[in-house]
Amino acid sequence: xxxxxxxxxxxxxxxxxxxxxxxxxxxxxxxxxxxxxxxxxxxxxxxxxxxxxxxxxxxxxxxxxxxxxxxxxxxxxxxxxxxxxxxxxxxxxxxxxxxxxxxxxxxxxxxxxxxxxxxxxxxxxxxxxxxxxxxxxxxxxxxxxxxxxxxxxxxxxxxxxxxxxxxxxxxxxxxxxxxxxxxxxxxxxxxxxxxxxxxxxxxxxxxxxxxxxxxxxxxxxxxxxxxxxxxxxxxxxxxxxxxxxxxxxxxxxxxxxxxxxxxxxxxxxxxxxxxxxxxxxxxxxxxxxxxxxxxxxxxxxxxxxxxxxxxxxxxxxxxxxxxxxxxxxxxxxxxxxxxxxxxxxxxxxxxxxxxxxxxxxxxxxxxxxxxxxxxxxxxxxxxxxxxxxxxxxxxxxxxxxxxxxxxxxxxxxxxxxxxxxxxxxxxxxxxxxxxxxxxxxxxxxxxxxxxxxxxxxxxxxxxxxxxxxxxxxxxxxxxxxxxxxxxxxxxxxxxxxxxxxxxxxxxxxxxxxxxxxxxxxxxxxxxxxxxxxxxxxxxxxxxxxxxxxxxxxxxxxxxxxxxxxxxxxxxxxxx
Numbered sequence: 424x425x426x427x428x429x430x431x432x433x434x435x436x437x438x439x440x441x442x443x444x445x446x447x448x449x450x451x452x453x454x455x456x457x458x459x460x461x462x463x464x465x466x467x468x469x470x471x472x473x474x475x476x477x478x479x480x481x482x483x484x485x486x487x488x489x490x491x492x493x494x495x496x497x498x499x500x501x502x503x504x505x506x507x508x509x510x511x512x513x514x515x516x517x518x519x520x521x522x523x524x525x526x527x528x529x530x531x532x533x534x535x536x537x538x539x540x541x542x543x544x545x546x547x548x549x550x551x552x553x554x555x556x557x558x559x560x561x562x563x564x565x566x567x568x569x570x571x572x573x574x575x576x577x578x579x580x581x582x583x584x585x586x587x588x589x590x591x592x593x594x595x596x597x598x599x600x601x602x603x604x605x606x607x608x609x610x611x612x613x614x615x616x617x618x619x620x621x622x623x624x625x626x627x628x629x630x631x632x633x634x635x636x637x638x639x640x641x642x643x644x645x646x647x648x649x650x651x652x653x654x655x656x657x658x659x660x661x662x663x664x665x666x667x668x669x670x671x672x673x674x675x676x677x678x679x680x681x682x683x684x685x686x687x688x689x690x691x692x693x694x695x696x697x698x699x700x701x702x703x704x705x706x707x708x709x710x711x712x713x714x715x716x717x718x719x720x721x722x723x724x725x726x727x728x729x730x731x732x733x734x735x736x737x738x739x740x741x742x743x744x745x746x747x748x749x750x751x752x753x754x755x756x757x758x759x760x761x762x763x764x765x766x767x768x769x770x771x772x773x774x775x776x777x778x779x780x781x782x783x784x785x786x787x788x789x790x791x792x793x794x795x796x797x798x799x800x801x802x803x804x805x806x807x808x809x810x811x812x813x814x815x816x817x818x819x820x821x822x823x824x825x826x827x828x829x830x831x832x833x834x835x836x837x838x839x840x841x842x843x844x845x846x847x848x849x850x851x852x853x854x855x856x857x858x859x860x861x862x863x864x865x866x867x868x869x870x871x872x873x874x875x876x877x878x879x880x881x882x883x884x885x886x887x888x889x890x891x892x893x894x895x896x897x898x899x900x901x902x903x904x905x906x907x908x909x910x911x912x913x914x915x916x917x918x919x920x921x922x923x924x925x926x927x928x929x930x931x932x933x934x935x936x937x938x939x940x941x942x943x944x945x946x947x948x949x950x951x952x953x954x955x956x957x958x959x960x961x962x963x964x965x966x967x968x969x970x971x972x973x974x975x976x977x978x979x980x981x982x983x984x985x986x987x988x989x990x991x992x993x994x995x996x997x998x
Contacts, residue, residue, distance in 0.1 A: 435756065435776045435794060436694070439538035441475065445523075445531035447490075449475050458670050459517070459540050461510025471509060475538075479506040481514060489519070493534065498522045503541070515542045542566075544801065561815055568633070568644075568665035571651075571816075574621065575897065576600045576614055579660065579827075588665075590637045598842040602898065603850060609634050617661045620648040624658065633665050642669040651816050662816055695795035697777070701750075701788055705729050713795045716773070718766035735762035735770055742775075749779065750788050757791070760798065772799040829903040831881060832888035840902035840910055844967035847914045852962035857923030858914045859959050861931055862974035863891075865907035865938075866952045866986040875949070882944045883951060890937045894930060910971060916959075923959055924991065931955050931989040939987070952987035954978050959991075 439456025521536030601610035695713025700706025738761035749757040777793020827839035916923035956977025977992035
């Protein structure tokens with residue numbers, strides 16, 4: 424294999440590799456190691472006064488332990504440590520392999536080594552050890568930002584990473600909508616992608632920035648949204664995950680190195696190598712390490728094979744697409760993950776990366792080289808995480824439905840109403856804008872139940888709930904307290920008390936008009952009227968429970984005036 428070929432293979436290594444002087448000063452690094460430490464180029468890394476390794480370890484004395492092992496044995500294998508990314512200061516976990524190269528007289532010449540970022544692997548393993556608390560703790564151990572919303576855009580759950588993104592705690596986020604944190608324009612964009620996901624009925628993904636109320640964040644994120652289904656197969660919410668992929672996007676530079684550096688890196692990382700002569704049908708060759716991954720003898724490294732004959736049939740189409748994309752110039756490199764058949768019959772997951780290194784005079788690809796990595800364990804962990812995630816989605820949805828919603832009308836119950844009222848009071852204080860609480864009681868509902876049965880009464884309550892929802896905005900809340908009692912929470916009415924009272928009164932009379940329309944229930948027309956009491960609020964001077972009581976008092980004043988009317992509590996009438 425030529426020096427150019429080996430350098431190209433080194434450029435494609437998926438893990439960090441370096442060469443250092445005996446004293447520890449780094450003299451060469453590859454793109455993967457630059458990405459691990461947050462550098463954009465080798466020149467930037469080498470110009471840094473700090474040294475990868477010497478100033479990277481979190482645990483005191485860890486560097487000395489590494490050097491002692493290297494001097495004693497000439498090599499270090501599977502050296503797992505917590506380190507810092509030198510550029511950003513972020514803590515990560517890495518696995519290191521190193522080899523001390525000596526001269527003819529035994530004097531140390533240089534050190535070649537590899538560094539593999541295993542942070543995600545450790546995080547996944549820890550997440551799977553939670554026992555009984557696994558379902559709830561999972562979203563906290565995931566390093567990505569995770570949130571769960573219902574179809575109205577109300578947050579049902581989130582992890583600490585997402586809460587920190589908006590400058591709050593997880594419990595502060597639950598019960599709010601995106602408008603509260605990001606403003607109307609950003610919230611409208613989020614709702615559009617939520618609707619797109621729900622309409623598609625499958626996972627969707629987007630790449631771009633994630634706005635934060637704390638300030639500008641220049642990083643690029645991969646946002647994955649997945650629809651949540653109930654037992655009947657209906658979509659009831661959207662689960663979102665945001666992953667920072669800025670480092671991956673920025674670290675796509677290729678470096679060259681010597682054949683010795685490449686071989687040492689491949690040995691240390693336990694990577695296999697392949698060579699593909701594109702001019703012949705059986706020109707695909709695996710080296711000894713690649714053969715060992717598939718349970719084959721080292722002697723088979725000299726046997727030419729047809730490309731793709733060991734790939735699982737289900738994975739072959741996507742792998743072929745990736746190969747065609749690179750050969751046609753549509754992709755700068757060939758990258759694929761697939762299952763390959765082991766000699767004993769089972770399937771092994773492999774990560775394959777390669778690149779064309781030789782072209783004909785007319786630009787036709789003639790030869791490719793690349794590397795293979797066994798990623799079976801990683802795939803197993805990913806599968807377990809996906810299964811746990813699905814179980815968590817179902818559990819969170821069931822909890823939300825039982826704990827926060829009325830089973831008859833599917834409206835928020837008293838518990839969720841109180842949470843939203845606390846949030847509304849806080850927002851009212853922050854923005855100095857009035858809100859209102861409307862208490863509704865259906866006139867002569869008992870008469871309807873006694874004369875037509877509870878089935879008709881339940882149908883009436885469901886219809887009333889739907890009409891109430893059509894009378895308010897998405898930022899407002901309609902809740903059922905029980906029986907024929909409903910509460911409407913109006914937010915962000917106005918900073919002026921007279922305008923706020925006028926707005927609340929308009930909504931109240933709109934509700935009166937809507938509920939006075941005839942009801943067609945079981946092919947029979949029925950009628951019902953409401954008595955409505957209202958109270959304004961500004962800030963947190965009055966507790967949520969007291970506001971409901973005052974609105975209830977105003978409702979009884981409406982009944983005293985002859986029912987089917989709307990009354991404000993006198994304490995809330997502007998002077």
